[in-house]
Amino acid sequence: MSIVRITSHNENIYNIELPDEKKISAKKAIIFPLHDVRYQSKFKKSICEAEKELKSNKFMQHKTFGLPEEASNVTADKFLMKDDGIARHYIRPKTSHPKCESRRPPVPKHDELNVTASMMNLSEKNFKVINIKRAKSAVIRNPPGPKCFEQKSPVYIYMPKFGTTPKYLEKRKEQMTEMKEMTQRQKERAEREELMRKIREVTQPERKKLLEGLKHNWHKMxxxxxxxxLLIDSVPKMIRKTKLENNLKSLENDICLLNTNSSRIFVVPN
Structure with missing residues (x-):
């Protein structure tokens, strides 16, 4: 195992790779200042010249639309005054005789009023006082009661059709009863046909089995x-005896019916 001993700690990573002069020159060539890159239109000079012409000809704007067809000698100091222009409203011509003949003459004034005989005969009555006296002596009028129209209205009680059912209702009732009877008949017929389908005749071996079972029950009873x-001295005994007698009679009747070969027995399933 190798051990590296670092004696000096003067390392700096910024000095590892030195910048190349070619890269720095390329970067300087790409970057442009802002005042050199600003956009300038090629129509700038023509627009400025046109603006100068418009400013110089500010008071001669008609040149853009052309000269007028009829030259006018009116100057700026001779401007139109009120009611000097073209009259746009209709002025009615004055006539000596009026066209509207339905107008009434004006009412005469108070000084021009001619006093007639009817005005002379007017009495000097005080109508207010007279009306007050009449109102005091007048009889009090009661408010009108409810109106009754029986005298003028027709009396329906004495009509021949009053209180009787109309004919169309009677016909409707008859139709309803007929429909109910028909539906009932159809229902009964359908039930009868269904029963006839289910009914079957008892065979001979079934008859023998029935006879044997009935005889067995009869012997038990x-x-x-x-x-x-023999002595029946209580009500329960009497009830039991009558019940057994009735059951024995019904069993005997069934045995007699099954013994006769001429009779045909049909069974309806539950």
Missing amino acids: QEEYQKMP
């Missing part, structure tokens, strides 16, 4: 009935 006491 018969044994229960025979085991009952």
Whole structure:
């Protein structure tokens, strides 16, 4: 392993790479001062000359539009005064006779008024006092009550159609009842057809099984009935006896019906 011993600490990184003279000269050649790069238009001289001409001809602006067709001898001191220009409003010519004949004559003045006979006969009544006396002696008028139109209005009670149902409503009711009956009939017919599809006839082996089951049930009930006491002294015993008798009768009827071969039995599934 090598050990480097540094005795002097005078190193400076800025002195490692010295600048080349070529690079410095290239940089100096690229940089330009601002006053040399400023933009100048090539029309500057022509614009300045045009501005000078306009300033010199400030009071002769008509040159830009050309000379007038008719030269006028009017100078600046002879400017137009009020009402000297062209009259733009219509001046009506004065006539001796008026055109509007519907105007009434003016009202005479107080001095020119001629006193007539009707004005002489006017009485010197004080109408204010008379009106006050009449108002005091007048009867108080009550406000008008609610108006009643019964006398002038038509009496609908005595009309022949009053209180009766109109004919169109009766027809509508009949149509509604007919529609309900028709729908009910269609519903019953559909239910009947559905039942007829589901109905099937009982076969011989099914009939034998039914007979055997009914006879077995009848024997069981018969044994229960025979085991009952002879003396029936309570209500529950009486109810049980009547129930067993009814069940035995229904079983006997079913057995008789199944024993007859001529009868055909049809079954409807639940």
